[in-house]
Amino acid sequence: MHGITVDPIITNLTIFVLAVFVGYHVVWNVTPALHTPLMSVTNAISSVILVGAILAAGSGRLDTGSLLGAAAVALAAVNTFGGFLVTERMLEMFKKKEPKAKEKHR
Amino acid sequence: MTQVMSSNQVALLYLVASVLFILALKGLSHPLSARKGNRFGIIGMAIAVVVTLAITHNIGMALGAIAVGGLLGWFVARRVEMTQMPELVAAMHSLVGLAAVLIAGAVVYNPSAFSIPDPIPAGNRVELFIGTFVGAMTFSGSIIAFGKLAGLGKSFRLFSSAPVVFKGQRLVNLLMAIAMVGLGLAFVLAAPDAQMPPFAAMTAIAFVLGVLIIIPIGGADMPVVISMLNSYSGWAASGIGFSLNNPLLIVAGALVGSSGAILSYIMCKAMNRSFFSVILGGFGAAEGAATGTAEQRAVRSGSPEDVAFLLGNAESVIIVPGYGLAVARAQHAVKEMALKLTEKGVTVRYAIHPVAGRMPGHMNVLLAEAEVPYDQVLEMDEINSDFGTSDIAFVLGANDVVNPLAEEKGSPIYGMPILEAHKARTVVVNKRSMASGYAGIDNPLFYMDKTMMVFGDAKKVVEDIVKAID
Numbered sequence: 001m002h003g004i005t006v007d008p009i010i011t012n013l014t015i016f017v018l019a020v021f022v023g024y025h026v027v028w029n030v031t032p033a034l035h036t037p038l039m040s041v042t043n044a045i046s047s048v049i050l051v052g053a054i055l056a057a058g059s060g061r062l063d064t065g066s067l068l069g070a071a072a073v074a075l076a077a078v079n080t081f082g083g084f085l086v087t088e089r090m091l092e093m094f095k096k097k098e099p100k101a102k103e104k105h106r
Numbered sequence: 107m108t109q110v111m112s113s114n115q116v117a118l119l120y121l122v123a124s125v126l127f128i129l130a131l132k133g134l135s136h137p138l139s140a141r142k143g144n145r146f147g148i149i150g151m152a153i154a155v156v157v158t159l160a161i162t163h164n165i166g167m168a169l170g171a172i173a174v175g176g177l178l179g180w181f182v183a184r185r186v187e188m189t190q191m192p193e194l195v196a197a198m199h200s201l202v203g204l205a206a207v208l209i210a211g212a213v214v215y216n217p218s219a220f221s222i223p224d225p226i227p228a229g230n231r232v233e234l235f236i237g238t239f240v241g242a243m244t245f246s247g248s249i250i251a252f253g254k255l256a257g258l259g260k261s262f263r264l265f266s267s268a269p270v271v272f273k274g275q276r277l278v279n280l281l282m283a284i285a286m287v288g289l290g291l292a293f294v295l296a297a298p299d300a301q302m303p304p305f306a307a308m309t310a311i312a313f314v315l316g317v318l319i320i321i322p323i324g325g326a327d328m329p330v331v332i333s334m335l336n337s338y339s340g341w342a343a344s345g346i347g348f349s350l351n352n353p354l355l356i357v358a359g360a361l362v363g364s365s366g367a368i369l370s371y372i373m374c375k376a377m378n379r380s381f382f383s384v385i386l387g388g389f390g391a392a393e394g395a396a397t398g399t400a401e402q403r404a405v406r407s408g409s410p411e412d413v414a415f416l417l418g419n420a421e422s423v424i425i426v427p428g429y430g431l432a433v434a435r436a437q438h439a440v441k442e443m444a445l446k447l448t449e450k451g452v453t454v455r456y457a458i459h460p461v462a463g464r465m466p467g468h469m470n471v472l473l474a475e476a477e478v479p480y481d482q483v484l485e486m487d488e489i490n491s492d493f494g495t496s497d498i499a500f501v502l503g504a505n506d507v508v509n510p511l512a513e514e515k516g517s518p519i520y521g522m523p524i525l526e527a528h529k530a531r532t533v534v535v536n537k538r539s540m541a542s543g544y545a546g547i548d549n550p551l552f553y554m555d556k557t558m559m560v561f562g563d564a565k566k567v568v569e570d571i572v573k574a575i576d
Binding site: 007008009012015016019020022023024026027028029030031032033034035036037038039040041042043044045046047048049050051052053054055056057058059060061063064065066068069070071072073074075076077078079080081082083084085086087088089090091092093094095 | 123124127128130131132134135136137138140141143144147148151154155158159162163164165167168170171172173174175176177178179180182183184186188191194195198199201202204205206208209211212213215216218219220229233332333336339340342343344346347348350351352353354355356357358359360361362363364365366368369372458460463465466467468470471474475477480483485
């Protein structure tokens with residue numbers, strides 16, 4: 001028996017529930033104007049599943065498991081790069097304050 | 107094992123990445139802090155990936171796959187039009203879903219690569235089952251959502267923006283869901299060498315079920331669907347995090363999952379639909395009945411010059427942009443018009459309904475792209491009380507979100523919060539024709555005495571107005 005050791009499922013559940021609470025409160029504070037960037041950045045963040053895929057792809061053997069992993073890496077990487085980049089593109093549009101000021105005083 | 111880092115170091119760096127992800131979302135509370143937030147997200151992801159590569163035996167294949175996927179993502183992100191964001195986001199949800207399924211498959215095939223005992227303990231198998239079926243449904247459901255959003259209905263019936271329904275659909279869905287759970291249990295209870303068949307069958311059913319739950323949902327409900335799939339993709343990532351005992355995946359997945367859930371809630375509220383009625387689908391199926399009677403009624407129509415005259419003499423104008431505006435690519439012309447009016451001393455503001463675009467916040471991005479200053483762009487709650495004191499409400503390519511029928515009992519959209527454009531002193535509506543909106547319901551706003559209709563392509567009309575404003 002493990003004595004005081006807690007089953008990892010309980011630890012994971014603790015982390016999960018707390019993270020849901022953090023997510024809930026942080027996301028309610030997101031301004032509605034940025035809900036589309038919110039979705040694209042969450043696309044990018046959920047691609048952190050890449051971490052699991054890399055472990056599978058890099059098992060050191062060439063077998064079904066590592067090939068599945070490599071495919072998952074490629075899919076997730078599309079989101080990693082695409083998600084952050086497209087978010088950046090959108091947020092850049094929300095930034096443009098100077099041209100507006102100039103145009104107003106023209 | 108030739109580890110360059112201890113597991114404690116790895117876990118701490120994963121914690122740093124988790125915190126950076128939270129900061130990435132926190133940054134989005136204001137347009138000015140948002141880019142910094144995005145940088146935090148990128149740094150967090152870079153830490154997570156580099157740390158994982160450092161503890162991996164053979165990084166060649168992973169690096170190659172990152173290069174392939176990364177290049178594709180980079181290319182798409184650079185090229186995509188802002189009007190296509192909903193499709194892009196749907197496509198990205200599907201990728202997360204499929205990646206989750208593939209990883210789960212890899213775990214079942216070779217648990218030791220993830221330091222999971224072989225045979226896989228029952229607890230981990232439950233987690234794998236959940237992560238897999240959520241991932242599989244996210245994948246196939248998002249493909250359907252993508253098809254509907256991209257307007258591929260003509261080439262493939264399942265992509266039709268009208269609800270695809272058949273007799274006994276809900277019963278079929280229910281039976282398949284039961285079969286899926288049954289096979290999931292079989293997978294959890296199976297002998298170590300007999301896990302693959304129930305796992306594969308369960309996954310296959312989840313793929314089909316994902317298709318079945320999205321096809322009956324009509325085009326008007328797509329903002330809810332896309333938010334819901336956003337949520338699912340997060341839960342799928344979390345599920346994989348549970349099975350791999352990886353806190354970073356659990357945290358990131360939970361953040362994304364709750365974000366999508368909140369957006370679904372906001373979208374449902376904006377359409378006055380309960381989440382379940384959206385999921386069960388079929389909305390907008392009886393379009394013909396609602397539109398039939400309207401055709402003969404008279405409307406007052408005017409020319410762009412008439413509108414220019416009205417606008418030029420107004421003190422305050424509220425522009426209500428809808429998706430039609432984006433389709434016509436008229437955002438830049440509208441900004442020109444607003445600029446000219448502002449120079450003449452007219453107060454111009456924009457009123458955005460939460461479902462003005464095809465996804466949450468879509469219209470804000472489209473206006474931002476046209477360099478409309480974000481402080482002129484107001485949300486429904488902020489601006490609705492100002493319509494009554496405004497001279498002109500200029501509705502451009504919007505329809506359902508300004509439909510006063512929403513205030514009448516018995517109408518199919520009764521109770522939906524609308525932008526109260528009908529309260530302005532004068533209403534100007536630009537439409538291509540008298541066709542009904544996405545929800546397929548006629549709009550009495552067009553027949554009001556104070557309403558002037560300007561027919562034609564939004565871009566052309568607005569450009570003519572710009573020319574006519576002196």
